[in-house]
Amino acid sequence: MKTRILILALVVCVSIPATSSEAATENFDLTGSIYTKWLYRNNDSQGLLSYGNPFWPDDIAGDNGVGSEFELGIVGRASKHVEAGARLKSRFGGLWQDWWESGNIKYDEENTSGDSLGMNRSQYLKLRGVYVRVAPPIPSVDWIHVGASDLSMFNSWTIGKIRYIDRDNANGSFVQGHFGEDRTFEYQVGIIALPKLWVGPWWSTGVGDPNVVIPFMSNDYAYGTRFDYTPSDWGTFTLVSTLTYDLEIDSADPDAVGSLYPNCTDDLGNPIPGCAKDNRVGTFTRFINSVSTLEAALEPTDILSVNLLGGYSMQRLDPNLTANGVEMNDGVFPIVFADTDSYAGRGRFELSDPFDAGISFRGEYFNIGQHWSSIFGARREADVLWTDGLISGGQLPTLNLANEFIDFDEAWYESCIGWHGGTLLTDFDAGSFTSSVEYTFITYNTNAQNRDTDTTYPDFLHADGFTDTDLYDYANTTDRGRDPRSVYRENQDRNTQIAALNAEYVFDVGRGITLDGKAKYALDQDDRSNLTTADDYNGQLIQGGVGISYPFTDELDIRIGGVVDRWMEENRTGVLLRGADGEVTGGDYNDTFTDKEKATFTLRYNFEALRFGYYLEYLHKEQDREVLPDQTYHVIRSKATMGVSF
């Protein structure tokens, strides 16, 4: 009898936790991933990231290093209509060689103790992506989302989708809903906590601004709405309106900590009329940026689609709470230092194979005002124009671009503020052969003479020459050309033409050999000052590339390619000469010729949950400069990544 009871008890004890465990896992999704990156270059730089923080010295960036990260994702379904999630992710930056770094910084310099490099190198786990999502029983409300979001519900002109490395660092409260049985009218509203870094003058919401004595960042928010109206299946109208709103405390308020008048007396001790403590602290608006776009996506016929977008942006700043970074920071500043209003318009049409011959046509007209301001717009990993541009990665309507925290093989982005022009594209698809031909003409709403780039318009210090994104450096110690954010010049009378051809042919050999090629020609001309021809810039960019790839197995794909660049730039850099009274007397500008050749090897191996990639390139550059010494580069660099998701 005792034995039976013991067995029964044992069965009960074992079975109860088993049942509970099963119930628990039903409500959970656990995902994990491990990512490793190897980065090498034939130089003496140590780190895990080709381009790190351009402002704060970091301890991650460098060209030679290998490191890993781990992520654990948790999604819990608390009930039928309530979901919650979070991620635990290790900090990326620790080198495999770091071994026992503890996170401590006990010493002023790196040593072998394991206590000298701090948390960035100790691979600590950080909580990320915390959210709760509820579908409440409220008519017209689909869901309420509280917590982390990538902000992809708006658009690149207003509040852009957050870049990969910050993907869910943004937090806010969001509601999505609809009206009408067929969802004719949909809406989304969101309130987003502003990051203390990058959204605002001085790339901050007050911290570090010389005019803000006591930064007050905890009440800074952006507000966004999106309304979609779909009256029929031939078109959708989307209105997105956003407001970025940076508050600072009223430092004259006697209740404010650090108040100018804590005793309600002036410098002489005299009482200030109207000043009294009431234990509430007033606020001032440091910076406002409101951006709205109205977009119509129309498909009147099966072969024709039209997309029209109009936008308005408004910027207001309080110079008492925002120091003039154009003046104080050598023109490196993410906004025009003035109150601005501006517009943007973009019209697109697509004729999809109208002759039933595999030929499609696309056209785009764009006109972006010279004062367009979008401080919270997309910073990278998006593209608002079809053109290949001068930088092939993409064009975005903000000065707040983020060509940083990237590796050498990642795309670059340029600002298209002030661009006015059009693009025509012809796409050809004949099965094994596809091609796309582009022609773009750009003039610039930023063309002007004697523009105030000393106190109002940021020129980002380096405004001349094609940008070399292969060998970029933030401080421009290598003469890498124009900063991609530089859209304002003191004197500009510029137009640009771009022609590009992309083609690909798949040979029916084995698994299919793919031959791809690209040819690009850009003619960039800027008369600069209209008072002399000695400064006229004439830049020609010729680029050609070809590659061949082959999928050896279902898992393995290898590509070998090469790219050749020839840049001829007359009067690329120099100075405008002025007489004793400031009158323009000529220019002292110099020509530059740049040759680049790049050979690349790419390997991808995807096996079940494993993703492995390898990229190797040899880059040779000769920069022939008229006055300064010529420059030669022989760069060999590689990047390998391995990811496993489970």
Next chain:
Amino acid sequence: MRYTTLFCMISCLGCGIEPALFSTTDNAPLPTLPSVQPNVLAGYVTTMPGAEVHLIGPSGQPVSDSVNADEQGGYTFELPGNTDFSGLRVVAQKGTQQYWGLAPVIPAQDSVLNGIRTVPMSLVPGMEDLSPTSTSIAFIVLQRAQGTPLAADTLLSASASAGEALSVRPEVIQFHGMLKKILAATDLEADGIQPFLTEWTGAPGTSVVNAEFLKDGVNYLDGATLSTTSTAFDEALEAAAVSLSFETCEAEDWIRVVFMVNLSEALQDGNCDPLNPYLWTKPADGKQVYFTGGIHVDTPRCSADVTTNCLDDATADMAHIALGAFEPNVLPMYDDGTHGDPVAGDGIWTRSFVMPWIPMEDQEGVSGVRIGYKYTYGQAGGLWGDAEEWPGNSRLLEVADFDGDGMVFRYDYFGDEATNKDKKNLLSFSNGGCGTNKWPEEASDNCHSDVWENGIGFVDLCGSAEAPPVPTVAPVTCGEAAQMMENE
């Protein structure tokens, strides 16, 4: 409708819209007022173009950097417009020649909206152009006032009287003659020893004459031999001063109390151990030193039975509030060369108060006004945290002017818990500490008392030569005393 309302409530509450909504209830913003404009003291020393001109405070210390007179002998001093100045004198010297003059009382500007205010030396009779005459008047008036700064009206009448007496009153005529003979022994072009001591205040028993200057003898008595001492000159000055009849006012019952605190690193505490001033507060931009305190409960208070050597309730309350009533980060101290701070930016912060005074110095068994106080290093209006020298406890000061200079001058090191901190005092047993700072009547060899002024003649017991600069303040004037009485 219900659902819509519910939705609006849910979507708005706690989600970040509140700051924008709350800001609609803000008060109308106050104007940002300008800083007060300076006062400029302007005068001439026409016989000494290019002379080095000094502006000396009532304590005998410079209150401003010296300037050089221009080609016409003009000179100006820019003084902070938020500070009252009285008892100033101007000393011009070139070669070994030296002229003195009395500067007018310079009140602080009355509005921050005022422009720069020029105060001419000519407001004081005889001081428009420094000369032997202005020097005699200055010496006589200073001697007569015995180092106490004079109120504006008194200064004007005294200077006018002294000026008139130069030609009519025998004692004054005699003194003026001696002075001219001493000045005649100086040389505009020669380097050498100055005849008079610029730090002279007129205090009783002191001489303005530089003994070094007379070392080789000067025939200021028109005698057969050269005089090598100032005795006769001093006696003549005393006689000239006594012959003048003007009323000097002593602000009885009130005294100037000056606090100076050194917020620097590399100092030593009362035990001569390294002092960390940032033990309880962190250095940061936008922070500064504040003073707060109040009348200590051990201060003698008046009652039906006690009517002398005590504070009445109204005076005690007023003084308590004036000291800050132990509200932190409200009363700023100054390290900008204003409000009595002698040296801008030296890490030594200054604040002075006019405090009630019980003259206990010569009375056995009488206690003075007793003050508890402490310093904070924080933001204006901030709380105690990350600001105070230490949690709880305070410093002690008994308002006692044993050196008779009309001021009580206390000098402290920020964060030093081994000097006059009242409780949990860290002065070691070997240094006489017992964990508590006692009032004098309770102290013993084994339980110290550190409650009195220490600024003048400050001695660093750890051997450092460091001494605080003398604050550029004057003893309380009668005008200030009258103002305090009104405030009561």
